[in-house]
Amino acid sequence: MRLKLFAFALFLLPPLVAGAQQSKLYRWVDADGVVHYGDKVPAEYSELPKQVVNDHGVAVEQLAGKKTEEEIEADRVAAELEMQKELQRRADQTLMVTYQTVDEIEMHRDRRVELFQAQSRVTELYLSNQRRALDMMQREASRFKPYNADPNAPMVDPDLVKAINETKSTIARHEDNLLNYRAEERQIIARFEGDINRFKVLKGID
Structure with missing residues (x-):
C-alpha cells in the first residue's frame, strides 16, 4: 500500500514542479512605441504601465505604471471633490431631518x-x-x-x-x-x- 502511494506521489510531482516554475509573461510599450515582452521587466521600464498576457498573447491583467505629477494632482482634486459631495450630502440629510x-x-x-x-x-x-x-x-x-x-x-x-x-x-x-x-x-x-x-x-x- 505504501509503495502505491509513493508511486502516485511521484506521478503528481512533475506537473506541480512545472506549475511552480511557470512565470508570468509581461507586455509593455516603451517611450519610442516599441512593444516588449518578457517574464521580467527591466528596471528602466519598471515605472511604465504593463500587461500580463497568457500563452495566446491576450491580456489577463493590467498593471498601472507610476503616475505623473499631473495624474497625482488630478486624483487629489477628484478625491477632494468627492469628499465635498459627501459632506454636502450629510449636511443636507441633517438639515432635512432637523x-x-x-x-x-x-x-x-x-x-x-x-x-x-x-x-x-x-x-x-x-x-x-x-x-x-x-x-x-x-x-x-x-x-x-x-x-x-x-x-x-x-x-x-x-x-x-x-x-x-x-x-x-x-x-x-x-x-x-x-x-x-x-x-x-x-x-x-x-x-x-x-x-x-x-x-x-x-x-x-x-
Whole structure:
C-alpha cells in the first residue's frame, strides 16, 4: 500500500514542479512605441504601465505604471471633490431631518443670536463699569508723580499704579471678547441664512 502511494506521489510531482516554475509573461510599450515582452521587466521600464498576457498573447491583467505629477494632482482634486459631495450630502440629510419648515430654522437662529447678544450686553455693561473705575483711578493718580508735572507732587502709591494697569488689561481683554461675540453673531446669522437657502432648494420652495 505504501509503495502505491509513493508511486502516485511521484506521478503528481512533475506537473506541480512545472506549475511552480511557470512565470508570468509581461507586455509593455516603451517611450519610442516599441512593444516588449518578457517574464521580467527591466528596471528602466519598471515605472511604465504593463500587461500580463497568457500563452495566446491576450491580456489577463493590467498593471498601472507610476503616475505623473499631473495624474497625482488630478486624483487629489477628484478625491477632494468627492469628499465635498459627501459632506454636502450629510449636511443636507441633517438639515432635512432637523427642520420641517423655514420658520423652525429662523426660530433656532433667533435663539442662537439672542445668546450672543445677551453676552454682548453683559460685557458692555461690565466694560462701562471698568472704564468708569479706570477714569476715577487715573484722576486720582494725576495728583501724583509721575502723572503730575509739579516737582513738589508726592509719588503715586504703587498699589494705585498696579490697579490702573490691571484694570487696563481687564478692559482690553473684555473688548476682545466683545468683538468675538459680535463676530460670532454675524457668523451665526450667515450660517443660518445659508441653511435657509439650502433648505428652500431641497424643498423646492421659491
